[in-house]
Amino acid sequence: MPVYVNRTLNMKKIKAIGFDMDYTLVRYKSEAFEKFVHGLVLQKLVELKNYPQEITDLKFDFQLVIQGLVIDKPKGNLLQVSRFGKVKIAHHGLEPIPFKEQHELYKNKVIDLRSPNFQSMDTNFSVSNGIMYAQLVDLKDKGMDLPDYAKLADDIKEAIDVAHSDGSLKEYAVAHIEDFIVQDPNIVKLLERFKRFGKKLMVITNSEWWWTKKLMEYTINPFLEEGEDWKDLFEIVVCLAGKPRFFTSKNMFLNIDPETGLMSNAEGKITEGIFQGGWAGKLQDDLGLDGEEILYVGDHIFGDVLSLKKTFNWRTALVLEPLEEELEANKKSKSVQQEIDKLMVSKEELERNLNMIEILKHEDPENYNKDDINKVYAEIDRVNTQISDLLDKYREFYNPYWGEMMRAGQEESRFADQVEKYACIYMTRVSDLLDYTPRTYFRPMKRIMAHEEL
Template sequence: MSVYVNRTLNMKKIKAIGFDMDYTLVRYKTEAFEKFVFELVLKKLVDVKNYPKEVTELKFDFNQVIQGLIIDRLRGNILQTNRYGKVKIAKHGTKPMDFHDQNEIYGNSIIDLNSDQYQSLDTNFSISNGAMFANLVDLKDQGMKLPDYETLSHDIKEVIDIAHSDNSLKGYVEEHLEDFIIKDPEVAKLLERFKRFGKKLILITNSEWTWTKRLMEYTINPFLKEHETWTDLFDISICLACKPRFFNVSNMFLEIQTDTGLMTNAEGTLEQNKVYQGGWAGKLQKDLGLEGEEILYLGDHIYGDVLTLKKTFNWRTALILDPLEAEIEAIRQSTPTQALIDAEMVQKEKLEHELNKLELLKHEDPEKYNKEDIGKIFGEIDKINSKISQHLETYRRFFNPHWGEMMRAGLEESRFADQVEKYACFYMAKITDLLEYTPRTYFRPKKRILAHEDSTML
């Protein structure tokens, strides 16, 4: 697949490339992993929070939630908004909201993600979280004794964190890596290509050392041709970085002894091929001796990996969007249907223009006005509307059955797409899409067509 460019970026000027690990260097079998998280956390909600054991009977539906949605914690709703923060689709639990009810609640509102009322679901790791919340809201509404909606959302997040920290999640995955993790030899090929072109490679992950070591050894080491291990490949590796705080809060680095896992305070300049914990991007950049625009960072989290970093150190940024591959394929397959919709809309707009002219006659030259002409035009418009509705039904079948497109909310860009456009210099479905380009590529965006510009004139 291709790399999709939002801002000009000359790779010749990039001297260091930073990488997140999970869903960037290491790809997951998302549906299998999220299903396991869903089932595990429901069991833990029973054990830790005393939820009724019946919640464990819930079935996981991978399509129930997509990346980029928003939880309204107070109302038990899940929302998709456009780039302006206006709600375009809303569900209460798993059930679609009536448009009148949706408009009554959100019609005059702009969704502000700075409010604690809202929780964004911006990564692949959010799918199970959103699905649990939606299904538990349904059970509460059906009379099951459960906490209020807001507490539900906080309990789910807390218990997911517990599952990570008590090793019940990662411990099981580590014993069954082939069921959850994709081994892609192309990743090692890409990294060694960057090294050959003189790029410094930096690993910056929120995962702890033991998990990082296990996944990198499993996915990178077997495919290296010019390095013995992944730690030889990376100039500096940073675990438990606590992004986004890594980008805006000055913390101390700890050096990890890779043979024992023991840690000591890191004094002085960060050293080649060493592994660290914590720290701060400011010191990393200083020790690399580089300007912000000479560093490119690739990650999968729009907030933790891209947005905060762009606002603080002005590193160049790239976003990995795992669902993008399926969305692009759906767009490709739906293109003929979209063409039919566009053609019908052209005819509809012509008829609406004729209708407007007749309305002008009614008020400005009533002698020439013929009421029957209006009736005929309305009849033609009704026929076209019927055709458009049929085409739209066909079009929707190509995308997520509950939410439609990830990057659009109706005709407009979704909030998620807006953030990708604003903060990612470029984006792609997987990191190995960069193999189609040399490490000296000059990435340039296409000229964007503004509303006042006629594409036929450009």
């Protein structure tokens, strides 16, 4: 798959490359993993929050939520928001909200994600979160004794955090690793190529050391051609980095003993080794590099890309695996979109004709004929029917509940806007970089503004 370019990036000038691990260096079987999380967290809600046991009967539907949605916690709604912060699609629980009701709820207001009333779902890990929220809101509305909508959202998030921290999620996942984790030899081939070209490689992950070690051994060691262990590829490994705090707060580095997992204070420069915590500013200074010489690759638009861009001038690359499915849908729907585009041109011409007839009515009444208006209206109705039928056909190619991830109606989605603003390049998976040399000069296409359209 291609690498998509938002800003120029000269790989010749990149001397160090940092990678997130989960959903970046390590690929997940997303549907299987999120299904497991869904069942586990529902049980946690029963055990920790005294939710009714019946919630564990809920069936997992991977299509219910897509990456990039927003939870409106007080209202119990899931929202798809445009790049301008306007709500384009809204669901209450499992039910779509009719347009008129949606307009009354949100009017032309801008959704401000800085407000504690909203929770963004910008990673693959947030899919099961959104599904559970929608399902529990639905059960509450049907009469089940559950907390209010806002507390539902907070309880789910807390239960997910507990599942990640108490070992119940990760210990099971490691014991059944082949069910949840993808082995991709092309990622190893890419890392070895970068190493041969003299790039300093780093892992900077929020995961703990034992989990990092298990997953990297499983996904990298079987395919190594140079070196005996995955650690031979990376000069620096930072675990429990606490991103985005790693890019914003001056926390200490701790040394990790790779054999025992024991920690000690890290003295001196951070140039090689395995660490916990720390701060990107010290790492950059100790490496003796300018920010423009470091590329960071991750999958979390906020934790890996947006926060970094706002605090340091490292270059950024975003891995967006769900984009692969959307790109395929774009190809399949292309002919339908072209038909819609042609009809829209016809509709605009008819509307211009209608406006000209209206001008005659007010400025040249003698040449005004009401029948002409009726004919144009009839033709517009006919075109509208054709467009509506084609739009139904077009939507069949995408998620049945939310449509496209990167668009909200005709506009780019809020998620797509953040990708464009903060990722220098983006791709469906890290191994897409194999199609380019480590000295590639990535250049964006010229962006066409509205007045430049032919």
